[in-house]
Amino acid sequence: xxxxxxxxxxxxxxxxxxxxxxxxxxxxxxxxxxxxxxxxxxxxxxxxxxxxxxxxxxxxxxxxxxxxxxxxxxxxxxxxxxxxxxxxxxxxxxxxxxxxxxxxxxxxxxxxxxxxxxxxxxxxxxxxxxxxxxxxxxxxxxxxxxxxxxxxxxxxxxxxxxxxxxxxxxxxxxxxxxxxxxxxxxxxxxxxxxxxxxxxxxxxxxxxxx
Amino acid sequence: xxxxxxxxxxxxxxxxxxxxxxxxxxxxxxxxxxxxxxxxxxxxxxxxxxxxxxxxxxxxxxxxxxxxxxxxxxxxxxxxxxxxxxxxxxxxxxxxxxxxxxxxxxxxxxxxxxxxxxxxxxxxxxxxxxxxxxxxxxxxxxxxxxxxxxxxxxxxxxxxxxxxxxxxxxxxxxxxxxxxxxxxxxxxxxxxxxxxxxxxxxxxxxxxxx
Numbered sequence: 001x002x003x004x005x006x007x008x009x010x011x012x013x014x015x016x017x018x019x020x021x022x023x024x025x026x027x028x029x030x031x032x033x034x035x036x037x038x039x040x041x042x043x044x045x046x047x048x049x050x051x052x053x054x055x056x057x058x059x060x061x062x063x064x065x066x067x068x069x070x071x072x073x074x075x076x077x078x079x080x081x082x083x084x085x086x087x088x089x090x091x092x093x094x095x096x097x098x099x100x101x102x103x104x105x106x107x108x109x110x111x112x113x114x115x116x117x118x119x120x121x122x123x124x125x126x127x128x129x130x131x132x133x134x135x136x137x138x139x140x141x142x143x144x145x146x147x148x149x150x151x152x153x154x155x156x157x158x159x160x161x162x163x164x165x166x167x168x169x170x171x172x173x174x175x176x177x178x179x180x181x182x183x184x185x186x187x188x189x190x191x192x193x194x195x196x197x198x199x200x201x202x203x204x205x206x207x208x209x210x
Numbered sequence: 211x212x213x214x215x216x217x218x219x220x221x222x223x224x225x226x227x228x229x230x231x232x233x234x235x236x237x238x239x240x241x242x243x244x245x246x247x248x249x250x251x252x253x254x255x256x257x258x259x260x261x262x263x264x265x266x267x268x269x270x271x272x273x274x275x276x277x278x279x280x281x282x283x284x285x286x287x288x289x290x291x292x293x294x295x296x297x298x299x300x301x302x303x304x305x306x307x308x309x310x311x312x313x314x315x316x317x318x319x320x321x322x323x324x325x326x327x328x329x330x331x332x333x334x335x336x337x338x339x340x341x342x343x344x345x346x347x348x349x350x351x352x353x354x355x356x357x358x359x360x361x362x363x364x365x366x367x368x369x370x371x372x373x374x375x376x377x378x379x380x381x382x383x384x385x386x387x388x389x390x391x392x393x394x395x396x397x398x399x400x401x402x403x404x405x406x407x408x409x410x411x412x413x414x415x416x417x418x419x420x
Contacts, residue, residue: 014349021351028418125412129352129374132339136346139224141231142339164339187420194411201404202335208238210397 001042002049002077010053010073016133017058022121023049029187030117034110036183043087043110047094050074051114059137067102071095100171106180116184123175124191128198131164131172140164143206165206168199211252212259212287220263220283226343227268232331233259239397240327244320246393253297253320257304260284261324269347277312281305310381316390326394333385334401338408341374341382350374353416375416378409 004024011020027048034044055062055069062069071092078088094114097106106112121127135142144163150156154170176192179185214234221230237258244254265272265279272279281302288298304324307316316322331337345352354373360366364380386402389395 016346016352025415025418029420032420124415125408126352126415128338128408129342129412132342133346133352136226136343142226142336142343198335198338198408202339205235205334205336208235210239210242 001046001081004049007049007053010050012057015058016137017130018052018056022126022130023052025121025126026051026114026117029120030113033113033117033181033183033187037109037113037181039109039113040090043090043094044113046074046078046083046091047098047110047114048117050077050091051095051098051118058134064101067096067099067104100178109181112180113184116179116181116188119175119179120184120188120191122172123188123195125194127172127175127191127195131167134167135164138162143202165199165202168195173199211256211291214259217259217263220260222267225268226347227340228262228266232336232340233262235331235336236261236324236327239330240323243323243327243391243393243397247319247323247391249319249323250300253300253304254323256284256288257301257308257320257324258327260287260301261305261308261328268344274311277306277309277314310388319391322390323394326389326391326398329385329389330394330398330401332382333398333405335404337382337385337401337405341377344377345374348372353412375409375413378405383409 007023008020011023027045030044030048031041034041050073051070052066053070054073055066057063074091074095075088078091090108090110093104093108094106094111096102097104097111098114098118106115122130132142141161141163143165144161146166146169147157147160150160150166151169156162156166173196176185176188179188217233218230221233237255240254240258241251243249244251260283261280262276263280264283265276267273284301284305285298288301300318300320303314303318304316304321306312307314307321308324308328316325332340342352351371351373353375354371356376356379357367357370360370360376361379366372366376383406386395386398389398
């Protein structure tokens with residue numbers, strides 16, 4: 001099993017969205033869910049430490065494929081530790097299936113646990129912070145007016161500025177519905193409400209309501 | 211009176227903390243408070259549009275003196291518009307006195323209005339976003355452990371990492387007490403509670419409480 005210190009070296013020194021503090025929160029949460037759901041802790045731990053280890057840098061070019069890069073990287077690391085091939089494959093499935101926009105859905109309990117732990121860090125107070133930080137990295141505003149078309153289809157009209165508020169409207173406000181495990185859904189309720197309240201207040205202030 | 215479009219050109223194209231969207235929110239809020247409190251609207255408007263117009267860039271070297279740079283810049287702009295000297299001086303006082311850490315406290319009603327409008331954008335949902343954005347610009351974490359010494363004195367122990375949570379503990383959690391006008395205090399109550407709830411939840415999540 002890779003140590004925390006080993007894993008730290010795989011991540012950039014500073015990344016406000018996919019930095020090592022995110023990995024540590026996901027690890028902690030994944031362990032909690034894995035215990036409650038009876039998942040294989042070793043698989044879950046390795047997958048949590050490795051899930052963003054290659055190509056996940058915020059704003060980086062490889063991001064859209066980072067689940068595959070990280071799964072390949074995981075194979076190298078765990079082979080060097082002489083893990084049996086079927087357990088390496090189990091970790092790789094977790095990593096490949098951790099993304100919303102990925103091409104592989106979580107099948108194993110361990111993959112569901114990692115997916116859920118990762119998504120719980122998208123809602124709540126850190127979810128708010130990470131979403132807003134993404135704006136800063138990309139030079140987007142925190143809030144911009146959302147078109148009727150975007151509201152219905154998630155596709156912006158020409159010239160429509162992207163913002164965290166758009167992310168909230170189309171994806172973040174409904175994360176809870178995408179979680180797999182009962183344990184995560186329970187934890188997610190408070191965090192989803194918290195995030196939704198945040199973006200509703202942001203909208204109120206952006207509109208200049210007093 | 212400078213127009214919105216004129217004023218837009220004085221501010222950087224993107225600044226997540228002191229950008230033009232901040233100026234527009236402060237202008238809107240300052241007008242509202244000015245009307246409720248019976249302040250001189252023209253002075254307040256000019257001061258709001260000009261208050262961060264020179265040297266206020268987030269992370270910039272001139273930031274600590276930007277109230278003076280902006281007051282000087284205001285003089286040039288308003289002279290060119292043939293404002294009478296005493297009204298230019300009134301605008302300049304508002305601008306010089308808008309900072310917490312400034313050397314000049316707000317004396318006139320107009321200066322109190324600008325101060326309060328500016329501080330209301332430090333709390334609430336945009337206050338949260340701007341504080342977190344400052345972390346991203348400075349490469350600080352959103353949350354780091356706060357020492358006993360910092361809790362008591364606001365001075366970090368050697369090696370203590372700065373974070374938004376530190377800003378909350380020492381300054382942001384008590385902004386409401388620093389506001390001058392009744393109107394702003396009333397608006398600030400909800401926003402102060404909102405910001406405090408945010409940072410308490412951030413702390414809960416950072417500690418790994420589930």
